[in-house]
Amino acid sequence: MSTFRNIITPQDITILKLFKITKTEFREALHLVFKWGCKKKDDESIKDYLTNKERGKSMTMTVFRNMFDKEMRKRIEEDHTGVTYDVSLLFACIKWGCDDLKWGEKPAGNDTVESLCTTAKNLRNKLAHDPFDKCDVKAMDDLCDQFKKIPEKLLTLAKDKYKPAHDVDQEIKKINEHMDNIMKTTIGDPYDLQKQLLKLRKEQVNTINEQGKSELSKLYEDISKIDPASFVTGKERLNIKNVFTKLDVSCANEKEIYDLEYNELLEVKTESGGEPSVIILEGDAGAGKTTLTKLILSDWVGEKSIFRGLRDYDLVLHAEGKKQSISSYLGLIQYLIPTASYKFDDDDLIRSVLKLKVLLVMDGFDELNEGSEKLIRELSEKHIQKSSGKLHLLITTRPSKHSDLLHIVNHHPKVQTKLRGIPFDKRIEFVEKLHNEMISEKQSNQETSKLIDFMKHSRSQLGEHYRLPLNLTLLTYLWAADPGKINPKTTATGLYIAFHELIQSRLLKRLQDCKGVVALPKDKCEEGIREFLQEYYSVCLDTLSSGSMQLSDLSTKALDSKCTELKLPFNDMSEAFLVVDKVWTSKGFTSYLTVHHKSILEFYAANRFMTYINKENDASSDKAKIMYLLKKLTVPEEERKEIFNIINKYSDEDTKSLKRLCQKLLKTHEDLTKYDNMFLYLTGLLTHQGSEKLQEYSAELVEEMKVAGFQGTRWLDFLVEAECNEELASLLARFFSGSLEVCDGHTRAALVLFKYLDISTPVRIILENEVSYIPYLDDMLVSLSKRNCEVELSFQHQWRYKESGFSDYHLNSLLGGKDENQKCNVSRFTGNLMTLSHLPKSVKNLCITFGTTEQAQQILKELPELVKRNHIRRLGMYS
Numbered sequence: 001m002s003t004f005r006n007i008i009t010p011q012d013i014t015i016l017k018l019f020k021i022t023k024t025e026f027r028e029a030l031h032l033v034f035k036w037g038c039k040k041k042d043d044e045s046i047k048d049y050l051t052n053k054e055r056g057k058s059m060t061m062t063v064f065r066n067m068f069d070k071e072m073r074k075r076i077e078e079d080h081t082g083v084t085y086d087v088s089l090l091f092a093c094i095k096w097g098c099d100d101l102k103w104g105e106k107p108a109g110n111d112t113v114e115s116l117c118t119t120a121k122n123l124r125n126k127l128a129h130d131p132f133d134k135c136d137v138k139a140m141d142d143l144c145d146q147f148k149k150i151p152e153k154l155l156t157l158a159k160d161k162y163k164p165a166h167d168v169d170q171e172i173k174k175i176n177e178h179m180d181n182i183m184k185t186t187i188g189d190p191y192d193l194q195k196q197l198l199k200l201r202k203e204q205v206n207t208i209n210e211q212g213k214s215e216l217s218k219l220y221e222d223i224s225k226i227d228p229a230s231f232v233t234g235k236e237r238l239n240i241k242n243v244f245t246k247l248d249v250s251c252a253n254e255k256e257i258y259d260l261e262y263n264e265l266l267e268v269k270t271e272s273g274g275e276p277s278v279i280i281l282e283g284d285a286g287a288g289k290t291t292l293t294k295l296i297l298s299d300w301v302g303e304k305s306i307f308r309g310l311r312d313y314d315l316v317l318h319a320e321g322k323k324q325s326i327s328s329y330l331g332l333i334q335y336l337i338p339t340a341s342y343k344f345d346d347d348d349l350i351r352s353v354l355k356l357k358v359l360l361v362m363d364g365f366d367e368l369n370e371g372s373e374k375l376i377r378e379l380s381e382k383h384i385q386k387s388s389g390k391l392h393l394l395i396t397t398r399p400s401k402h403s404d405l406l407h408i409v410n411h412h413p414k415v416q417t418k419l420r421g422i423p424f425d426k427r428i429e430f431v432e433k434l435h436n437e438m439i440s441e442k443q444s445n446q447e448t449s450k451l452i453d454f455m456k457h458s459r460s461q462l463g464e465h466y467r468l469p470l471n472l473t474l475l476t477y478l479w480a481a482d483p484g485k486i487n488p489k490t491t492a493t494g495l496y497i498a499f500h501e502l503i504q505s506r507l508l509k510r511l512q513d514c515k516g517v518v519a520l521p522k523d524k525c526e527e528g529i530r531e532f533l534q535e536y537y538s539v540c541l542d543t544l545s546s547g548s549m550q551l552s553d554l555s556t557k558a559l560d561s562k563c564t565e566l567k568l569p570f571n572d573m574s575e576a577f578l579v580v581d582k583v584w585t586s587k588g589f590t591s592y593l594t595v596h597h598k599s600i601l602e603f604y605a606a607n608r609f610m611t612y613i614n615k616e617n618d619a620s621s622d623k624a625k626i627m628y629l630l631k632k633l634t635v636p637e638e639e640r641k642e643i644f645n646i647i648n649k650y651s652d653e654d655t656k657s658l659k660r661l662c663q664k665l666l667k668t669h670e671d672l673t674k675y676d677n678m679f680l681y682l683t684g685l686l687t688h689q690g691s692e693k694l695q696e697y698s699a700e701l702v703e704e705m706k707v708a709g710f711q712g713t714r715w716l717d718f719l720v721e722a723e724c725n726e727e728l729a730s731l732l733a734r735f736f737s738g739s740l741e742v743c744d745g746h747t748r749a750a751l752v753l754f755k756y757l758d759i760s761t762p763v764r765i766i767l768e769n770e771v772s773y774i775p776y777l778d779d780m781l782v783s784l785s786k787r788n789c790e791v792e793l794s795f796q797h798q799w800r801y802k803e804s805g806f807s808d809y810h811l812n813s814l815l816g817g818k819d820e821n822q823k824c825n826v827s828r829f830t831g832n833l834m835t836l837s838h839l840p841k842s843v844k845n846l847c848i849t850f851g852t853t854e855q856a857q858q859i860l861k862e863l864p865e866l867v868k869r870n871h872i873r874r875l876g877m878y879s
Contacts, residue, residue: 015127017182018147022087022124024182025175029151030090030120032171033113034082036162037098045080046093047073057096066218067096069211069339088342091121100161113161116154118346123147126345144183151175208352209314211340216315219336220297223318244295245430247288248420248467249281259800260417262292266309266359266394268415277384277412279394282402283419285599285677286470289396292419293318293363296394313392314356319375321364322549322594327371329383354387365397365405367598369548380409398598400673400709421467424769424797428455430469434476444480451479459773461488463720464745468492470599474499491721493684496603504529507576511568528566532573534611535562540595540604541665544678549601551578551593559593577604599677606681612661613686613697658700672708679705684721695727702731711735716746716753724748730756737761744769748776754783763824764792770804771795781813784824791824792845795831799878802851807831811838830876836862841869847876 040049040056047068050059059067068076072089082090094117095103101114123146152172159168249260253271260268270276283289299306300316310316319332326332330350334341341349362376376395384391396419397405422430435451438444455462465471474495478485485498511525539555546552551559563570574580578593595601626643635643662672672679683701686694705718715732722728729749733756740757741764742750750763763784771777784791793814795807811831814824815838828845835858839846846866850856856879866872 014144017185018144019124019127020182021147021179022120022127025151025179026120026124027085027087027090028175029154030087030094030117031082031085032155032164032166033117033158034085034090034093034098036158036164036166037094037101037113039099040097043080045076046082046097047076050097059096066215067338068092069215072339087121087124091117092339092342111153111157113154113157116150116157120150120154121342122345122347123150125343126348148176148179151179207340207343208337208349209356212315212337212353215337215340216317217301220301220316220318223294223297244291245433246423246426247292247469248423249417250420251415251417253415263307265292265417266296266307268417270413270415274413275389275392276415277389277392278380278409278414279392280402280405280409280414280416281394281396281419282399282416283396284421284468285398285602286468286597287419287421288469289419290363291469293361293394293396296359296361310359312357313359315353315358317358317360319360319362319372321362321367321372322369324369324371324548324550325592327374329375329378332375350383354383354391357390358387358392360391360393362393362395364549364598365395366401367547367549368401369546369550376408380412384412400676420768422469422472424467424773427462427466427472428452430472431455431476434473435480438476438480446480446483450483451476454479454483458488461775462773463489463491463775464743465492465720467745470597471495478502491684491687491723493603493681493688493721496600496681497685497688500603503576504533507572510572510576528568531566532559532562532568533607535559536577537604537608537611540601541608543595544601544605544675545666547674549594549598550581551595556593602675602678603681605675605678606685608665609658609661609682610685612665613693658697658704662704670707672704676705676708676710676714679708679710680718680721683718687722687725691725691727694722694725698722698725698728698731702728713741713743713746716742716749719749719753720745724752726752726755729753733757739764741766742780743767744774747774747780751776751780751783754780754787759787760789762790762792763787764794766794766796768796770797771807771810772805777810778813781810782816785814785816786823788823789825791826792828793826793830794828794847798832799830799847799849802832802849802879805832806834808834808838815840834858836866839866839870843870844872845874846872847878850877850879 038046038049040046047064049056050064051061052058065073068089072092075085075089079085082093085093095101102112103114152175155168155172155175158164247262249262249265250257251260251268265279265281268276268279281289281292296307296310297316297318300310300313305311317332317336319326326335330346333349333353344352360379362372365376368376379391379393384393393409395405395409432448432452435444435446435448439448466475471492475486475490478495478498481502485502486495490498507529508522508525511529512522535558539551539559542555543549543551559574560570563573571580574593577595579596581592581594595604662668666672666675679701683694686697686701701718705715710718715735719725719728719732729752733753736753736757739762740750740753744767765784767774767777791814793811795810798804798807811826811829811833814826816823825842826840827842829839829843830847832849832851833839834855836848848859850859867875
């Protein structure tokens with residue numbers, strides 16, 4: 001309205017008239033499109049038509065309630081004809097109920113039924129929210145012309161599309177006459193209409209905040225459940241809050257790295273003490289990034305909040321890097337809160353959301369595709385600044401994509417955090433909670449107490465890969481299926497292999513019970529599954545190469561064709577190995593197939609390599625058979641050699657070289673960074689087939705992993721996955737000429753590596769967990785004590801938690817019991833000591849903790865002499 005508060009101007013009167021046109025003539029035009037384009041019966045409600053499975057759109061009631069709010073649903077029940085529907089409701093009915101419409105961007109230079117329906121809805125909402133205050137006389141005239149043309153254009157296009165029996169020209173003429181009459185009418189008292197308009201604006205101010213919260217709450221109740229293995233169980237998903245336990249989080253800035261309670265994540269400050277616009281949460285595959293984001297969604301919906309500062313946000317929006325269908329902030333808002341969005345012009349919808357305090361959680365930056373990349377760039381380049389500090393982003397990513405993310409958001413205030421997984425002392429609690437929840441959902445018949453006993457007895461043998469929630473989850477599900485499937489020394493790849501076998505056995509049973517497949521003998525079903533998996537592995541490698549988690553249409557068709565060829569049911573086969581994500585569109589449900597987790601995608605992609613590697617063995621076997629047959633047929637030796645020369649000439653040489661396989665399957669041999677985890681699982685798969693197979697490819701594996709960017713502790717991960725193979729250790733030693741850093745899960749790998757490492761190579765040991773349960777620690781320290789090198793030793797757990805015991809025993813193991821026999825040179829020590837007398841003269845950096853008064857008195861008594869004797873350069877004390 002005009003800035004003259006005490007008078008009604010000509011522009012105000014024109015706007016009131018235009019608003020009247022949207023309420024009557026725009027509404028009438030939309031109603032006609034709805035009648036012509038929707039195939040429902042006259043006495044049938046749009047709800048019954050949309051949910052009808054035989055002749056309707058097969059929309060579920062859950063989707064229907066998401067697309068139509070309570071007031072809309074009430075109006076639909078009262079009126080089946082649409083005569084009393086307003087513009088917003090008619091727009092929703094056309095979008096979801098009419099045939100032959102494609103919603104999205106308008107073709108350049110061409111109006112469509114879809115674009116004109118959207119324009120009609122937007123102009124009506126724009127009048128309510130942003131009533132053209134700054135329009136001059138000419139602009140108002142142009143606006144009136146635009147309004148008057150819309151119904152005629154819309155009905156003309158709808159006539160061509162739907163061929164209605166109505167006299168469309170007569171309908172257009174009637175609407176044009178009504179609009180002319182409205183524009184010519186002299187308003188006696190405009191205040192009543194103005195009052196209605198102001199009332200409408202006031203009502204819509206809170207629409208996004210209140211209705212948006214309501215819609216998001218319903219959506220997040222489902223999204224925030226975790227489904228770590230529903231593809232095996234086929235059962236209901238688990239409540240995140242019943243399963244979740246503490247996660248290890250740290251925060252890093254230029255000056256320091258410090259621990260952070262996971263529930264303080266949203267309150268962390270920038271280095272200057274300000275509020276960040278972007279929080280980056282980095283974590284390895286399976287570290288719990290998605291689990292943590294789902295907990296935030298669940299927490300925002302719930303009555304009590306775990307995360308500090310979460311209640312300060314008006315809205316929490318959720319986006320996924322793997323989703324290809326959402327490429328803009330507008331599209332995300334309309335997807336998450338569809339019914340509230342009907343009532344807004346597109347531009348004003350974004351402006352209204354930007355006025356609220358919003359937390360946007362984007363999970364999986366490392367799974368970014370063309371669509372989601374557009375979304376994150378739009379947020380960073382436009383909306384964060386426009387929101388005046390009200391829009392905050394929490395983005396999760398793998399370490400490999402961290403630098404790419406920084407490149408996009410570097411100009412915003414940010415904090416960088418790291419998710420390390422589940423701390424050692426909380427892993428049993430996690431497994432216990434998860435298994436109890438599985439029992440309550442009838443997903444396990446095993447006893448939780450026996451699982452806990454297994455975990456307690458296996459503490460000192462369980463590998464560091466069990467810090468990852470994904471691996472602990474797989475362990476728990478495998479235990480629930482068959483406790484004999486796991487043992488403490490099972491590697492990450494071993495878990496995936498066991499899980500993959502479990503999926504196949506469940507699938508085989510399902511196929512035997514499935515109509516239409518029951519006639520297939522068991523061995524035929526098994527053979528069919530094997531053949532399907534060869535195609536599936538190929539599809540997974542293509543999907544990983546594309547940088548996506550969602551299968552392309554071409555890949556989906558390839559799997560469908562393979563199922564048709566093998567006479568196997570596509571739905572059962574795809575649901576066994578993939579997530580079937582159904583998205584409602586105006587044409588009904590559209591299904592998208594995605595892999596459950598990126599780590600699992602990488603595991604299946606590695607199996608594609610194994611298919612080619614194992615082909616070589618098959619070829620050798622076939623050649624032996626041919627040789628036998630040639631001898632049996634008494635073919636002379638010279639002719640036999642010539643035949644084999646021809647066979648070898650045309651055999652697949654690519655299977656003899658990993659480098660050639662990379663060129664063949666990945667179409668590159670130069671940039672393999674995104675395949676780093678795949679190569680880890682390939683190592684595990686080769687190891688699973690026996691040490692001979694691993695040794696055959698170990699040298700090439702090392703070279704390919706070098707190209708994939710392996711360095712530092714990642715080489716030790718590689719060695720662990722190979723079950724610390726001696727041959728591989730000898731090949732890796734050259735990568736540690738500068739220094740070797742050993743963490744909790746790498747003690748056995750380091751022990752093997754010492755045999756091939758130069759004796760003077762400096763070693764840095766950083767142990768985060770309770771030392772009593774770190775396997776091979778004593779053996780590693782004794783072996784290290786005999787090396788002539790500099791050593792930094794850090795018992796982080798004993799330093800932070802004084803009640804966890806003293807470090808003297810392990811320090812003495814490293815020193816060989818006596819200083820004079822010491823070969824290694826300990827320059828830095830962190831831990832909890834009963835006395836400083838055990839420290840050698842070489843220690844220059846010291847961090848110790850005090851647990852008791854007596855201990856503190858003893859340490860302080862010895863400290864002056866130590867400082868003088870050792871020339872201590874840095875001293876840290878913690879109590």
